[in-house]
Amino acid sequence: xxxxxxxxxxxxxxxxxxxxxxxxxxxxxxxxxxxxxxxxxxxxxxxxxxxxxxxxxxxxxxxxxxxxxxxxxxxxxxxxxxxxxxxxxxxxxxxxxxxxxxxxxxxxxxxxxxxxxxxxxxxxxxxxxxxxxxxxxxxxxxxxxxxxxxxxxxxxxxxxxxxxxxxxxxxxxxxxxxxxxxxxxxxxxxxxxxxxxxxxxxxxxxxxxxxxxxxxxxxxxxxxxxxxxxxxxxxxxxxxxxxxxxxxxxxxxxxxxxxxxxxxxxxxxxxxxxxx
Numbered sequence: 001x002x003x004x005x006x007x008x009x010x011x012x013x014x015x016x017x018x019x020x021x022x023x024x025x026x027x028x029x030x031x032x033x034x035x036x037x038x039x040x041x042x043x044x045x046x047x048x049x050x051x052x053x054x055x056x057x058x059x060x061x062x063x064x065x066x067x068x069x070x071x072x073x074x075x076x077x078x079x080x081x082x083x084x085x086x087x088x089x090x091x092x093x094x095x096x097x098x099x100x101x102x103x104x105x106x107x108x109x110x111x112x113x114x115x116x117x118x119x120x121x122x123x124x125x126x127x128x129x130x131x132x133x134x135x136x137x138x139x140x141x142x143x144x145x146x147x148x149x150x151x152x153x154x155x156x157x158x159x160x161x162x163x164x165x166x167x168x169x170x171x172x173x174x175x176x177x178x179x180x181x182x183x184x185x186x187x188x189x190x191x192x193x194x195x196x197x198x199x200x201x202x203x204x205x206x207x208x209x210x211x212x213x214x215x216x217x218x219x220x221x222x223x224x225x226x227x228x229x230x231x232x233x234x235x236x237x238x239x240x241x242x243x244x245x246x247x248x249x250x251x252x253x254x255x256x257x258x259x260x261x262x263x264x265x266x267x268x269x270x271x272x273x274x275x276x
Contacts, residue, residue, distance in 0.1 A: 022070040023215040026050045032068030033214065036061045038207075051086075051212035059202045060106060061209055062194035071216050073255030075112075075152035075185040080219035083110050084147035085131075085193055089140040091208035104205045105136040106195040108146055113190040114183075117165050117176040125165030125176040127157065127184045130197055143212070155180040164198050172199040191216075223253060224270045232271055240267050 024031040026041055027050050038056030043049065054061045065071050075081050087108065094102040108131040117125025131146040150158045157163060163175030163184070175184070193214065196202070225232060226239035243251035247259050253266040 021215060021217040023213055025213060026052055032065045033063055035063045051210050053210045055208045057204055057206050059204060060195035061207050062192060063211060064190055064192040066190040069256050071191045072188050075188055076182055077223055077255065078152060078218040080149055081152050082147055082149040082217040084145060084215045086143045086145050086212045087140055088143045088210045089135060089137045091206055092137045093206055103137055105134045107197045108132045108135045109194050109197055110148060111192040112185055112188045114187050115189045116187055117179055119176065122165045125179055125184055127161050127163055127181055128198065129161050135195060152185045153182050155182050157181050224267055232274060
């Protein structure tokens with residue numbers, strides 16, 4: 001009971017916002033991100049802004065992260081997730097000539113991959129959202145921010161989302177058999193921003209594209225209502241302690257696959273903030 005009383009006492013003293021946001025600014029390196037050929041970090045002389053730039057003749061560009069836990073893990077522990085990025089297009093055309101080639105447009109897509117659903121010809125199951133269908137050197141002459149927010153506990157594909165990893169139906173890619181949207185995002189192994197829509201085919205083009213400020217915001221909701229009765233009390237503390245002691249994944253509140261002080265601290269802060 002000492003632990004429970006200690007947690008309750010700390011919870012009365014602490015309080016934080018329910019939303020947690022993490023941003024890759026590239027000021028300190030790649031931060032776990034990998035990129036397609038022709039990509040490199042660069043800093044603008046006028047502003048001092050460091051970002052990731054891709055210059056290549058290719059089918060499309062991509063940026064993926066499978067090594068930074070801030071972007072990975074069980075999204076269903078949050079009430080709402082928001083993914084965001086900035087992009088600028090200096091060149092996207094057929095001839096690699098500024099203002100002289102035939103301008104192309106490409107989609108901008110965010111994809112969440114779960115490798116537990118590998119099977120058949122597919123290495124993973126995923127869900128994806130088209131942030132824009134008109135990325136071009138005409139539309140993104142300056143930095144433009146794109147984002148999407150969604151409920152990770154949804155079993156159905158939210159509006160605008162598609163699935164990948166199952167046998168294609170007549171309308172294109174689908175989720176792996178038996179998988180729901182929530183199943184896929186309960187174990188996000190890799191986050192990808194790209195110019196590839198799984199339903200489309202692309203020709204070579206000349207790209208000069210810059211990206212920055214990849215971010216994820218997790219709205220905690222009421223993650224510490226462990227008994228699910230809509231209120232916070234001793235029974236939630238007791239349930240958390242039991243889950244923590246048995247290393248139940250539900251007690252890994254920061255989704256770092258470890259059970260330590262940071263999970264306890266997050267519980268205390270969230271308990272103090274209360275249910276929304």
